[in-house]
Amino acid sequence: MQVTMTVNGAEATGEIEARLLLVHFLRDHLSLTGTHWGCDTSNCGACAVWLDGEPVKSCTVLAAMAAGHEVRTVEGLERFGELDAVQRGFMECHGLQCGFCTPGMLMTARALLDRNPSPSEQEIREAISGQTCRCTGYATIVRSVQWAAAEEAGTRTSIVDDGAP
């Protein structure tokens, strides 16, 4: 079957089997390999992308179900050659080590800050609670999101990373 959807603002079309998952359509048909394919059981969240503005686990959405809808992936965060504030936050605050969970974390963080520009630590932890990171212990991910929130609010006074995990 043929599917057409909007991916990062551009129309994307492909000839697929109905059973193809959205994560594989993005990675294998569109070569958007920023979205990672992890547990395949909707537990780890490495495959998180936006579907019509909300983060979802693309290993548990059929590409066919996304047809006619808007998808945004980690490749769509950068604007005009400049990284998004959450991407810069992860760089500044050591929000990643191996990087496998990072694309999903970034998409969820961006969605959180769009809804709630100054989340509490608890709200950040809840927002990423469907995603697994095996490197950082989450502390630096939370700090990275806080950095981005402060950056966007214009209240950032210094880099919050003290180097400790």
Place this chain on the structure above:
Amino acid sequence: MQLPAPFDYERATSVDHAIQLLDRLGSGARIVAGGHSLLPMMKLRLVNVEYLIDINDLHRELGYVRVEPARIRIGAMTRHRELLDSPELRRSLPIFHDAERAIADPLVRNRGTIGGALCQADPSEDLSAVCTTLDASCVIRGPGGERVVTMAEFYRGPYETAVGAAEILTEIRIPLRPNGSSAFEKVGRRAGDWPIVSCGVAVWLDGAVITDARVGLAAVGPNTTGIPTVSRALRGRPPSEELFAEAGAIAAACCTPVDDQRGSAGYKRHLAAELTRRALRRAVARLDGRES
């Protein structure tokens, strides 16, 4: 790569269209809503379908929470996240907010629906316990029209419901009675997991006396379990810690848990008692205004 077995994909544009598709495609057809129970089961070949009918476009028609004077109507395509975020629902039936906070995770809640959760009929499903607790009824539509069944009639056993071959669950109706409140308690192995046991409570007071109470338990029987014996024990008595403990003991005695990877039957009975006690305590505290 874990993919489901091959199937043909159809997309329904209205409830009537979905029913027509089910009618035409026959027993090999299955509806998918949020897909977060069905697609994993299809990947594992626990479920195989010839035709998958995607009803996500029906969110326009079936995605709603409508508060009426004597009942709340929830459209079957209402997503978990919408139930969690609904201020009306939190005010009238705080049990939903309690339960939704502990169902899966925010990303899964963005997709999963109440109708899908109920139709999955997993004995451990939290919203099924909520709906059993609240004495909800289910509106089922088919080629011959609409019918309404109680939760007890809706469940036929694990993963089996009263929804027939060419039928679709369209709405959940929950009666509203004055001077009542509700609460939900859950213990799982980790955040977002299925419950080891979860428990819903609804309670109504007249002054200092309980006029009615309902308890619904998940994961301790072939379907979610209402415990009418608890209701009889609580009616006409003033709420107290001793009464809550008595209700918990009845709930533990009336359920039928089994040993599995989530816990022993004995541990689950302990949880049934303890969670019944905690949920009663919280629901009554809400009625007293001691808790939101």
